[in-house]
Amino acid sequence: MGLQEPLIRQEDQQPYRDGHERIFGKQTPAYLKKASETTMDTSKVITINYDFGTGKELPYLTGLEAITRDQSFTTNCIVFFSFTQIFERGYDDVKIVKQDGSYISAKELLDNTGEYTDREIRRAHNLQKLFCAGALKWKKDQDESN
Numbered sequence: 001m002g003l004q005e006p007l008i009r010q011e012d013q014q015p016y017r018d019g020h021e022r023i024f025g026k027q028t029p030a031y032l033k034k035a036s037e038t039t040m041d042t043s044k045v046i047t048i049n050y051d052f053g054t055g056k057e058l059p060y061l062t063g064l065e066a067i068t069r070d071q072s073f074t075t076n077c078i079v080f081f082s083f084t085q086i087f088e089r090g091y092d093d094v095k096i097v098k099q100d101g102s103y104i105s106a107k108e109l110l111d112n113t114g115e116y117t118d119r120e121i122r123r124a125h126n127l128q129k130l131f132c133a134g135a136l137k138w139k140k141d142q143d144e145s146n
Contacts, residue, residue: 043092046085047074052099081106081131083123096131101141104131108139115139 049057058066058075066073067089078096085091086106093107109121116136130136 043072044070044090045072045092046080046094047072048078048081048094048096049074049076050096050098078128078131081127083110083125083127087123098138102138103141104136104138109136 046063053076054074056074058073060075060077060079063073063075063077063080067085070090072091081094081096083106085094093105095106096104104116106127109116109127110123112120116139117130119135121130
């Protein structure tokens with residue numbers, strides 16, 4: 001089956017056979033721990049890949065575990081696109097990203113600059129509904145060179 005490097009439990013220093021550590025009685029993929037150890041950026045961001053995948057996106061339940069551990073993560077779940085993640089759970093931003101580099105930032109939506117929508121955005125708005133209804137425009141990445 002080709003296991004990756006085994007993780008060691010602190011309790012008894014025995015590796016799990018499936019290559020995963022257990023947190024809160026559930027399995028957490030090994031790459032979730034590795035990403036947090038190697039990340040130099042201290043900002044907490046949830047990135048939602050919209051039209052592509054890298055193979056490292058977390059499923060919904062694992063994303064919830066990452067939130068309880070105060071970790072940045074990448075997912076495909078639109079459920080995490082809300083102001084709740086920023087104001088109640090302490091994340092710096094939640095972004096939906098397209099493969100071409102364009103994005104929608106929850107934090108920038110509150111600036112009401114008109115880049116994403118002509119509407120005035122408040123914390124009470126349901127970002128998931130606005131996004132799914134097509135009320136938000138994509139912003140091109142400024143680092144993109146043409």
